[in-house]
Amino acid sequence: MNKLPGIIAALIVMLAGFWLADRIGQQILAAQGLTGSSPISGVPVAIVLGLLLRNTLPPPASLAPGLKFATTTILRAGIVLVGIRLSMLDVVKLGIAGLPVVMAAIATGLIFVTWFNRKLGLPPRLGTLIAAGTSICGVTAIVSTAPAIDADEREVAYAVANVVAFGLFGMLVYPYLAHALLPTSETIGLFLGTAVHDTSQVVGAALTYKQVYGDDIVLRVATVTKLTRNIFLAAVIPILAWMHMRSQARAAGAGDHRGVVSLSSLVPGFVVGFLAMAAVRSIGDWTLANNGAALGMWDAASWAAITKQLGDYWASQILLGTAMAAVGLNTSFAVFKGVGLKPFAVGMAGALVVGAMGMMMAVLLGRFVQL
Secondary structure, three states: OOOHHHHHHHHHHHHHHHHHHHHHHHHHHHHOOOOOOOOOOHHHHHHHHHHHHHHHOOOOHHHHHHHHHHHHHHHHHHHHHHHHHOOOHHHHHHHHHHHHHHHHHHHHHHHHHHHHHHHOOOOHHHHHHHHHHHHHHHHHHHHHHHHHHOOOHHHHHHHHHHHHHHHHHHHHHHHHHHHHHOOOHHHHHHHHHHHOOOHHHHHHHHHHHHHHHOOHHHHHHHHHHHHHHHHOHHHHHHHHHHHHHHHHHHHOOOOOOOOOOOHHHHOOHHHHHHHHHHHHHHHHHHHHHHHOOEOOOEOHHHHHHHHHHHHHHHHHHHHHHHHHHHHHHOOOHHHHOOOOOHHHHHHHHHHHHHHHHHHHHHHHHHHHOOO
């Protein structure tokens, strides 16, 4: 019961954050003369609200146990449920031509951001989080990677701020830039799906393009491209965990490190759960496509409703939103002293490099993609 006050506080902040995100998103759309669902994720807004509350009205000590529970157990439960949003059938939809575009953008982001972060002398875990968020799926990648590499609240907050800021820039600018520079709908969809960070931001950019230029192909290609990027989170988390443990071992002067990483530490329980949920989604989609009933039980409408409820509402909003609100409520502005603007230089450089790679690969291979 001593956890309840902190959990309730984080839940209230999360609800306020998602409400505010919807209002802000509607205003952004209205400023462009557009309509539709909000392109702003509630998770980063919940973090910001939590930060502001924590640093203007410091929470009582009685909230600490619940906030700790939210940033550990609730966070991991949310990561597990996120897996239900990911289906291998999305990779099949994108086709053999689109897959190299996604893989090149992810590899470029992971390699360049971690290298540039090291050059600026920033903490390796911070660079890993920014790299994951820039390369794969924004906030979801950050909060999924953080527990695997033992990242702290400061690093999570900095990384989230990066993907929100530069992903929002991409969402607002890239649709018009792509229309001016790129030749086909498929090419534009591939570019938007690889260059914009968060899933909600990609959908927002693609919806902007559809409403401004009347092109539905861009929306479909961008959405499938982004979902394909998200699939790679299942492979990247263990790789990043392995890299983190190897670097820790080297820092400790452990000599030969070939045997220092155990399977249980490399693939934590929440990652196994995440992979299991992704497997359930993939099998469900396959059985629906081939037998007309997902897992032999649900029709298309019912299966879509179940996966949306679990993946979008319970995972992305209730669980991850509450966990990130707790991160904000647990973080003092004092922890940011001494780091300055360097993380944002890393995030900006990463966004530009990933965007350039996405555009180049889209131009090379876009004509071969058919959806």
